[in-house]
Amino acid sequence: MTDIVRATGLVKAFGATRHSRGIVAVDDVSFSLGKGKAIGLVGESGSGKSTLARMLVGLTRPDAGTVEIDGRVRAWRETGRSARLRRAREVQMVFQDPYGSLDRRLTVGSALLDVVRRHGSDQSTAGLMDRVGLASRLLESRPHQLSGGQRQRVAIAKALAVNPSVLVLDEATSALDVSVQAQILALLNEIRVTTGISLVFVSHDLAVVGEVTDSILVMYLGKAVEQGATAEVLRRPQHAYTEMLLSSAPGPDWHPERVAELRAAFVGRLT
Numbered sequence: 001m002t003d004i005v006r007a008t009g010l011v012k013a014f015g016a017t018r019h020s021r022g023i024v025a026v027d028d029v030s031f032s033l034g035k036g037k038a039i040g041l042v043g044e045s046g047s048g049k050s051t052l053a054r055m056l057v058g059l060t061r062p063d064a065g066t067v068e069i070d071g072r073v074r075a076w077r078e079t080g081r082s083a084r085l086r087r088a089r090e091v092q093m094v095f096q097d098p099y100g101s102l103d104r105r106l107t108v109g110s111a112l113l114d115v116v117r118r119h120g121s122d123q124s125t126a127g128l129m130d131r132v133g134l135a136s137r138l139l140e141s142r143p144h145q146l147s148g149g150q151r152q153r154v155a156i157a158k159a160l161a162v163n164p165s166v167l168v169l170d171e172a173t174s175a176l177d178v179s180v181q182a183q184i185l186a187l188l189n190e191i192r193v194t195t196g197i198s199l200v201f202v203s204h205d206l207a208v209v210g211e212v213t214d215s216i217l218v219m220y221l222g223k224a225v226e227q228g229a230t231a232e233v234l235r236r237p238q239h240a241y242t243e244m245l246l247s248s249a250p251g252p253d254w255h256p257e258r259v260a261e262l263r264a265a266f267v268g269r270l271t
């Protein structure tokens, strides 16, 4: 199977000096992801998942290692419009707080049109709204007039407007109510199945990752301590840290009804 993402030996340290390595946020991490597949990057706060995700997208420059998207190594020195547009088509990212990526002054319609025009995309704003399950009358709305779930759908529509090969979701559903979260995850899964886009879920929530991914990479203190097929990792964790994560799942953020609702949202969709 073709690998769409191939990350090799990624390293990133912050605050390194001549005398200290600083904080090694990501320490020699490698993984690959096939076309139309979904991977979960999991670990506790501070384990390095966001830094790894930011290196995939090109928001953080690796100290060492490479990211290849569709066989092409992402270069840092490339500038110019066409390189920027091509890089945007390789990977898009959706964050936990869509306010960060949505301009409060723009209507949803103008924000989408702006992306479509800049990328010479053949998609219509109404078509994009339809793809993310939003009524086209909301094209006239501004971000603060929408619910959290609707805003996240708009952020996804903006990302899809450039037809990316990969979509990275950094805790993209963490701030949403359980039922809204399940709907957004079901939407992302449907988009993956219909378009063949590859998804990277960054999450501390194993219930989320367990439902929507094919493989899991478990991070601990910057290292990938375990990688494998989702069902295998969840059923037979090889590393004590993964076991701990699994056993500590019923923490403050964990609700039994989340698992039940996620499961319900996926019945019939994953087969």
Ligand SMILES: Nc1ncnc2c1ncn2[C@@H]1O[C@H](COP(=O)(O)OP(=O)(O)OP(=O)(O)O)[C@@H](O)[C@H]1O
Pocket: 014, 015, 023, 024, 025, 043, 044, 045, 046, 047, 048, 049, 050, 051, 052, 204
């Ligand atoms: N820009 C930065 N400057 C200095 N240290 C940083 C920076 N970004 C991340 N770090 C440090 O790198 C380590 C990994 O952080 P990272 O945000 O990647 O972890 P995470 O697993 O995504 O955690 P969280 O879920 O809390 O975001 C942490 O110790 C963090 O403090």
